[in-house]
Amino acid sequence: MKRSLRVGFAILMSVVLMVLTACGGSNAGSNGKQSNQSGNEKGNTPPATQSSQPSPANPIKVTWWHSMGGELGEAVKQLVVDFNQSQSGIVVEEVFQGTYDESLNKMKASMDSKSGPSLIQVYEIGSRFMIDSKAITPIQTFVDAEGYDLSQLEENITNYYTFDGKLHSMPFNTSNPILYYNKDLFKAAGLDPDKAPATFEEVKEAAAKLTKDGQAGASFAIYGWFMEQFFANQGADYVNNGNGRTAAATESQLNNETGAATLAWWKDLIDSKAALNLGRSTADTKKAFLAGQVAMTLDSTASLRGIVDAAEGKFEVGTGYLPKAAGAKDGGVIVGGASLWVLNNKPEEEQKAAWEFIKYLGQPATQAYWHVNTGYFPITKKAYDEKLVADNLAKYPQFQTAVDQLHNSKPSTASTGAVMGVFPEARQIVEGAIEEALTGVKDPQKALDDAAKAISDKIGTYNKTLK
Incomplete structure (x- = not known):
């Protein structure tokens, strides 16, 4: 070299x-x-x-x-x-x-x-x-x-x-991420245990019914990866220039309508006490889910076997696609x-x-x-x-949800995923913005506006370095 x-x-x-x-x-x-x-x-x-x-x-x-x-x-x-x-x-x-x-x-x-x-x-x-x-x-x-x-x-x-x-x-x-839910708690709340909430609105409705006696309807970790996935699932690009794929990204689109509506929904779940804010750690939300303290959570498909095995003898785990706003554009999950x-x-x-x-x-x-x-x-x-995979699917049928979600994702710049040279830093900035909004430090739109500017500035510095 x-x-x-x-x-x-x-x-x-x-x-x-x-x-x-x-x-x-x-x-x-x-x-x-x-x-x-x-x-x-x-x-x-x-x-x-x-x-x-x-x-x-x-x-x-x-x-x-x-x-x-x-x-x-x-x-x-x-x-x-x-x-x-x-x-x-x-x-x-x-x-x-x-x-x-x-x-x-x-x-x-x-x-x-x-x-x-x-x-x-x-x-x-x-x-x-x-x-x-x-x-x-x-x-x-x-x-x-x-x-x-x-x-x-x-x-x-x-x-x-x-x-x-x-x-x-x-x-x-x-x-990729999927929705995990407690089928036993769904039954007790009068919800269909075989039907996962598919939209933001359905998640809110189910969470409200599941919240009682110290039990919360949901908890989602403050994780930038989830926000990236919410954008893709609603067919929205995360950065400009075709999500950084038709040309180098120059600007974050975190504060667009999709971002604002998604964060407002998330904050509403917290403010209504239908969901708990347990911070940035998915390990903490997973622990609360397995303890029966929350009825729904988001986590990686790679966590499935561990979650199902840990819940064995306590409750039955259900899985569903990553939810999105009703009426959102077609999209899909990013790998x-x-x-x-x-x-x-x-x-x-x-x-x-x-x-x-x-x-x-x-x-x-x-x-x-x-x-x-x-x-x-x-x-x-x-x-x-392969028989090994077939046997595994038989033992863990919940994984079929993950397979179907992957295969049903429609290829687009949104679902293919954003690319930018400062993505690790951008993810941290996004997590800070979500945290500010959920804790009331900033209005959701203001938190996203500030974060988008910070990310765009870093992209600009990175692009200058390339030149």
């Missing part, structure tokens, strides 16, 4: 990367922070299929930096063990690097010495930055070189990581999670070896193992034909 590129990359990193909540924090869904997975299925290991990579006497080493800890980390280790045993030409070494932000900071520090990874896992909101860094080889390069069939992958997942018609990274851990990026400062043979590993991860049986042992969506369509 040329020195000028390294310098530019370092400048970008210093502008963008902040110490933000990531996979070691409390929120779940879009940043690899799930801590409630149900654990590995003993004996369920991905198959040892042969790689097309030749087998030299000295195998090519691929270093993979990731941010999957705990039980997720154990699943990652198993994937690597099975790949390494499936062939002899490549040896993958997985290295846990802490949170996504920590991992990116370490990558920044490694660029001059080239001591960094061949492959790195980056959360979805880091995508624009990774492309702008010019430190990666787009996955499309490898796809085109061998005619790899992208149609075997879930379009509503790959769409997020596709820019200017090119797939830049390969999806790895993918999730959260992270993807895999190939670094371009490594030798060509090392990059190709990383691609071989990526292809292995995308195989149906491998995806079935990953899905069942983590709760993340399979990125490969044929994974749903």
